[in-house]
Amino acid sequence: MTIECGHSFCYDCIYQWFSNKINCPTCRHDIENKPILNIHLKEICHKIIESIIENTSNGDGDSGGVDHLMNRKLECLKTYNLDVKNKSIFGDLFNNTVTTLIDCSDGVARCGNCHWEVHGSICSHCGTRFRRSTRNINGESEEDEDEEEDEDEDDDDDDEDAFEDVVAGFRQSVEINEYDSDDSFIDSRTANEIPVGTDSDSEISIHIN
Structure with a gap:
């Protein structure tokens, strides 16, 4: 078999x-x-x-x-x-069995036949044998719930990645706009240390006191 x-x-x-x-x-x-x-x-x-x-x-x-x-x-x-x-392959094992349901309100497994709370492999209320827990009270399967959980995890990962990209971009912007006193085009000398220049075209001398 x-x-x-x-x-x-x-x-x-x-x-x-x-x-x-x-x-x-x-x-x-x-x-x-x-x-x-x-x-x-x-x-x-x-x-x-x-x-x-x-x-x-x-x-x-x-x-x-x-x-x-x-x-x-x-x-x-x-x-x-x-x-x-006798047309009784496996007897009544598959004729008198149901899947258990998961109650979304409290997470408790219940009999798929009478909704009695499950304890063990046989319902203590109606005597039905259980096969497995596959669906909740709303009819949603565990596979569907697992898929939703995976999608939520993927969304969380995407949000984290997007946040990290924003932070990285902000840091890069700060680094670009940051004032660097050691740059070659920055003249850090005082006014007295700068030599007096002459305008060769007008021959006018500019004195800085």
């Missing part, structure tokens, strides 16, 4: 796992939809078992291990075929 995260398991094994918690044994992904039969993988497993039996019959393996493998295969097939015949 293949579940929605892509991992595959024996029907009997994953059924027993789901009786404890409805998630993937490998990656712990919460399962919302009923697993489906992986026909291609079923054929591969069948060929592998046939190959093991053939090699064992030729004296290349442990006959006891093969007997155990065959018995286990028959047990699993019997359980699966019986559930298929």
Whole structure:
């Protein structure tokens, strides 16, 4: 059986796992939809078992291990075929389950069926089994909330970048307009230290006292 995260398991094994918690044994992904039969993988497993039996019959393996493998295969097939015949694949695990809702007013998880406050994996009010918390009372999914949080973080980053640009521009402006007494075109001498100049065109001498 293949579940929605892509991992595959024996029907009997994953059924027993789901009786404890409805998630993937490998990656712990919460399962919302009923697993489906992986026909291609079923054929591969069948060929592998046939190959093991053939090699064992030729004296290349442990006959006891093969007997155990065959018995286990028959047990699993019997359980699966019986559930298929009765149209009860995974029993009521996916027929009597709902997703929990997150109450925006107080952040409390509530039953998606009766809105009772959630404690554990089964509603203490209506007996419904929970799969996962995916939506709040307003119908907004956690993914939508995560996207909004990411957008808010991006907006904050943009505001910070814009503020830093303004500060950098202000500092640059101050540096450009700042008076530098060491500039070469600034004459810091007093009036008495400046030599008297002569206007060669009018031959008028200017004396500075």
